[in-house]
Amino acid sequence: MSRIGKQEIIIPNNIEVIINKNEILVKGKKGNLSYKISELIEIETKNNIIKLTKKKITQKAQAIHGLSRSIINNMIQGVSKGFEKKLIIEGVGYRSQIDGRNLILNMGYSHPVKIEPPEDINIKVENNINILVSGINKETVGQIAATIRSIRPPEPYKGKGIRYHNEIIKKKIGKAGK
Template sequence: MSRIGKKSIILPPDIQSEIIESTITITGPKGKLSYNLSKMINIQHINNKLQLSLIKIDKESKALYGLSRTIINNMVIGVSQGFEKKLEIRGVGYRCQMNENNLILNIGYSHPIIIEPPKDILIKVEDNVNIIVTGINKEKVGQIAAKIRSTRPPEPYKEKGIRYSGEIIRKKVGKAGK
């Protein structure tokens, strides 16, 4: 059994949860998120805590047990605090800017790359080289950050490209001459 799934989820006082059949909706100061649980997992609201339990024990339900608890916990964190990912652009002449809601990246290609975020994701640019992606859904924040990074991933020889803040790139040695 999952050790993560057994932990109860503590709800802060400003967070409300609503359970209708197998759908749970979490509402907080930053927004509202919902998730459809598997039919093999039961959820109960007891004294400002959410507790998950298995209906039948088999390999598939055990796998979904910890996953469901983690997703619901991320929903509670998202609607109360939110999530953010920071990216850095490194390279001579590489820069970015915002045009209305769209992110425009000038990163060494012959054309600028335009990224349109979903409506619930906010992108900020600082100093033309730092990008901050924020939102309440951890999955979407990570997906948009990964999409931005994939446009020019950091290369190991000159370390140019877009990287996550704090990411360490192992530099390779160039070709040795005779």
């Protein structure tokens, strides 16, 4: 049973929601987002409240019901507040810098790694080791942060690499010496 899909979405006063058949457009102070809703889901709006219902009771409709509600809720949060992910670089000689809009990472490879973010994503670097990825689309922000982290994921012995701000690395005990 989808409990998330049954929850109502409250629209803040500064957000405008336009529904055209199977497409929903959300406009806010930070930008615009749109999403194509499945034919299995019906959407209703009353007094700044969005409610999603299933047209048919099938397993596919059940799965898409909660997903659609979560995506629409994330769109409303994104255009009003925005989303951000913070990454931390740990390790001697590892650093990052911004070149125009591009992120340049020196992570111990023989070449610097260059990441070009999409137009709606902003990347900031603080102290050469803190990276802040922000934007209005939660999926894109998370994907760019995961791409940056995948360049040098934290290793379990010393914890060197790129990790999320709130990520805890369980360190392993190294080989015992004689």
